[in-house]
Amino acid sequence: MCKVFAVASGKGGTGKTTVTAGLSSALALMGKRVCAIDADIGLSNLDLALGLQDKVVFDLFDLVCGRAEREDVLIRHPDTDGLYFIAAPSEREQIDPEALRAEIEKLSEDFDYIFIDCCAGLGSGFEMSAHAASCALVVSTPDTPCLKDSARAADCFFREGITDVRLVLNRVRPKMIKKGNAANVDESMDRIGLPLVGLIFDDERVITAFNRCEPLMLKQKKGAAADIRDIARRLEHIPVRPRI
Numbered sequence: 001m002c003k004v005f006a007v008a009s010g011k012g013g014t015g016k017t018t019v020t021a022g023l024s025s026a027l028a029l030m031g032k033r034v035c036a037i038d039a040d041i042g043l044s045n046l047d048l049a050l051g052l053q054d055k056v057v058f059d060l061f062d063l064v065c066g067r068a069e070r071e072d073v074l075i076r077h078p079d080t081d082g083l084y085f086i087a088a089p090s091e092r093e094q095i096d097p098e099a100l101r102a103e104i105e106k107l108s109e110d111f112d113y114i115f116i117d118c119c120a121g122l123g124s125g126f127e128m129s130a131h132a133a134s135c136a137l138v139v140s141t142p143d144t145p146c147l148k149d150s151a152r153a154a155d156c157f158f159r160e161g162i163t164d165v166r167l168v169l170n171r172v173r174p175k176m177i178k179k180g181n182a183a184n185v186d187e188s189m190d191r192i193g194l195p196l197v198g199l200i201f202d203d204e205r206v207i208t209a210f211n212r213c214e215p216l217m218l219k220q221k222k223g224a225a226a227d228i229r230d231i232a233r234r235l236e237h238i239p240v241r242p243r244i
């Protein structure tokens with residue numbers, strides 16, 4: 001059965017798009033059929049993270065409004081078998097949450113995983129994505145303001161009736177934790193009140209890959225790419241060797 005994950009956060013810039021692109025690629029490389037949907041309307045960049053920016057013709061709004069066929073909206077990744085992408089509208093279009101949910105339900109028949117890259121914050125864009133999802137990943141850094149807002153994002157998912165909500169702790173910097181200048185993993189989990197599905201260390205290679213519009217998971221094996229692969233394995237219930 002297809003799992004539809006909303007990937008969200010309270011604050012912006014926590015790594016939602018990085019996690020969506022990374023997990024979608026990792027699971028496709030494991031043989032799964034995956035659809036990555038950019039729901040960050042007007043501020044999208046999942047296309048860049050997947051290296052698909054030159055392939056976008058139609059977008060999510062076209063699909064939901066019936067202006068384009070599904071075959072025309074779904075972009076097949078040329079370098080990763082099983083990975084498909086749906087772009088966000090570049091203009092601030094209003095998408096009807098019920099219509100989006102119905103479209104994603106239809107897509108679910110053809111995929112093992114659907115990841116929805118949400119916009120930052122907890123407004124109507126967030127609610128639209130949450131309404132279409134069956135599970136959620138809250139991406140937070142271990143910074144106090146971010147943890148606080150991530151806890152609110154988690155509450156919003158619970159209110160939407162989503163019970164499988166897990167934490168991805170991103171941009172973890174062991175030196176700061178050791179010095180007591182950032183929350184450690186246990187403190188982060190306690191403050192958000194969610195189970196941890198995995199942590200991703202702060203890694204310059206993520207920034208380089210994004211800047212070059214190169215999919216991280218195709219370019220890198222170590223560092224954050226390995227952390228993301230571990231999270232993909234956990235989603236598939238495959239045992240993972242602890243890193244720290």
Ligand SMILES: Nc1ncnc2c1ncn2[C@@H]1O[C@H](COP(=O)(O)OP(=O)(O)OP(=O)(O)O)[C@@H](O)[C@H]1O
Binds near residue numbers: 119120171200207
């Ligand atoms: N683990 C990491 N190590 C280093 N840099 C990272 C890591 N994760 C994300 N980044 C960088 O942080 C920035 C924001 O990441 P990203 O765009 O994935 O966040 P976002 O939550 O989707 O942002 P927005 O709220 O604007 O949509 C990017 O420059 C990205 O390269």
Ligand SMILES: [Mg+2]
Binds near residue numbers: 017
């Ligand atoms: Mg983003």
